[in-house]
Amino acid sequence: MGMGILDWNQLWAEMVRENRSTPGFKGGADLWKDKKVAKRYKAPTARVKATLALLPLTPGISVLDIGAGPGTLALPLAREVRSVTAVEPAAGMVSAIKDKIDTEDCSNLRVVQKRWEDVVPTRDLDGPYDLVIASFSLGMEDLAGALEKMDAVSSGSVHLLWFADVPGWERQYLEVWPSLHAAPYHPVPKADVVFNLLWQRGKHPNLVQMPLVQEEWFRDLDEAFLHYAPKFGVADARQEEVLREALGRWLMREGDRLVMRGRSHAAHIWWEKEES
Numbered sequence: 001m002g003m004g005i006l007d008w009n010q011l012w013a014e015m016v017r018e019n020r021s022t023p024g025f026k027g028g029a030d031l032w033k034d035k036k037v038a039k040r041y042k043a044p045t046a047r048v049k050a051t052l053a054l055l056p057l058t059p060g061i062s063v064l065d066i067g068a069g070p071g072t073l074a075l076p077l078a079r080e081v082r083s084v085t086a087v088e089p090a091a092g093m094v095s096a097i098k099d100k101i102d103t104e105d106c107s108n109l110r111v112v113q114k115r116w117e118d119v120v121p122t123r124d125l126d127g128p129y130d131l132v133i134a135s136f137s138l139g140m141e142d143l144a145g146a147l148e149k150m151d152a153v154s155s156g157s158v159h160l161l162w163f164a165d166v167p168g169w170e171r172q173y174l175e176v177w178p179s180l181h182a183a184p185y186h187p188v189p190k191a192d193v194v195f196n197l198l199w200q201r202g203k204h205p206n207l208v209q210m211p212l213v214q215e216e217w218f219r220d221l222d223e224a225f226l227h228y229a230p231k232f233g234v235a236d237a238r239q240e241e242v243l244r245e246a247l248g249r250w251l252m253r254e255g256d257r258l259v260m261r262g263r264s265h266a267a268h269i270w271w272e273k274e275e276s
Contacts (some may be wrong), residue, residue, distance in 0.1 A: 009144040015189040016141050024181040024233030027139060047213065048072060051135060054208075054268055057081060061130035064153060066116050068136020070096035071109075078106040079153035085126060089115040110209050116146055128155035134264075135161040138194065144201055151203075151273065159270040162191045168214040168262015173232070176246045180232060180239050191267035197245060198269070205271040214262035224251060224258060 020027060023042050051073060061081045065074045068086035070093050078084045086109060094113045101109050117140055121127055132154045140146040150158050166174070170187050177185035191207070198205045200219050218224040224247050225240070232243050251258040 006188065006196075008193055008200050009142070012143045012189050012193050013141045013198060014129060015186075015193070016139070016143075018186040019188050020182075021182040022177070022186050024177075024235070025185070026233060029107065042094040045103060048076065050210065051161065052076060052080075055131060055133065056157065057131075061156070062126070064125070064127065064129040064132045064150075066132070066134040066150065067139070068097065068111075069093050069137075072131065072133055074109055075100055075104060075106055078109040081108075081131075083108045083110070083126075084127070085110050085112060086121060087112045087114060087116055089113065116140060116149070117142070120150065122262050125153060127153040129153055130156040132157070133159045133161075136163070138162055139188075143194070147198065147201075147203075151271075153208070154273045157270055157272050160194060162187065162194055162267055162269065163212070164191045164209050164265040166190075167264040168260075169231070171262065172250060176232070176242065179232070179242050183208065191269060195267070195269055198271070203271050205269050208268045210266050210268060212264045212266040214260065214264075218251070218258045218260075218261045220258065221247060221251070224260070228263070 019025070047074075057077070057080050059081060063077050063081050063084045065077065065084060065086045068074045068088040069090075070239055071086065073099065074084050074086040086097060086104075088097065088111065091113070094111055097109075097111050100106070101111075110126070112119065114124060116134075116137075119125065132150050134150065138146070138160065139251065147158075163170075166187060170185070173185040174187070177183065195205060195207055216224075216227070217228065221244065229240070229243060232239075234240055234243050251260055253259075
């Protein structure tokens with residue numbers, strides 16, 4: 001890069017490293033390694049439907065889902081397309097997907113338990129894929145390398161969903177992290193960095209902003225605490241008291257249940273594969 005030109009991949013890497021250095025913070029693979037914790041994760045149904053509606057789906061295509069979680073998109077995709085390969089590093093999430101493959105008869109869904117950075121396409125994948133998607137799973141430090149690999153295994157289009165602004169859960173982290181861990185929380189980089197990185201690397205992506213709604217329901221405060229304690233790095237009685245007090249402020253009662261709601265925006269960034 002010439003003098004004065006911002007290297008967007010370097011900026012992304014610096015922000016990811018800063019996020020990971022946040023005291024008490026757990027990344028995805030660590031957070032979701034336990035099957036019981038992974039099974040508590042559930043994306044809002046409306047968000048899943050909205051995401052699927054964004055994608056150019058036809059029955060005969062093959063799909064690669066990177067950072068598949070418990071099969072949030074991979075399972076419904078498997079019912080719509082010819083085949084799905086799901087890449088997911090967290091052991092708990094992989095167990096959750098495999099359980100659902102057996103119960104939902106999704107024999108066209110294959111799981112690769114690896115970080116995307118560690119995937120070797122010629123060994124681990126069955127590409128090229130008509131459609132590649134990474135939905136809120138851009139935790140790679142070398143984003144440029146990760147995106148180049150996505151493009152390399154695609155024969156159609158690549159679709160990214162990422163945060164356009166500060167999501168509700170990050171606003172909560174920013175508010176309470178100093179009280180919990182005596183240190184600030186460092187947010188993840190947002191979609192502007194992704195878009196500019198792609199442009200700087202010669203891609204000409206499309207971008208559409210969309211609502212991002214966080215909605216999680218609980219029977220009571222104890223259930224909510226069990227759900228959130230790992231995410232907030234709670235390790236002792238003092239931290240439990242801090243988080244319970246915060247949850248008491250954040251949760252809203254609707255009928256006989258408690259709900260956590262947050263509204264922000266996401267970005268759908270995508271591009272068509274260009275022939276060499």
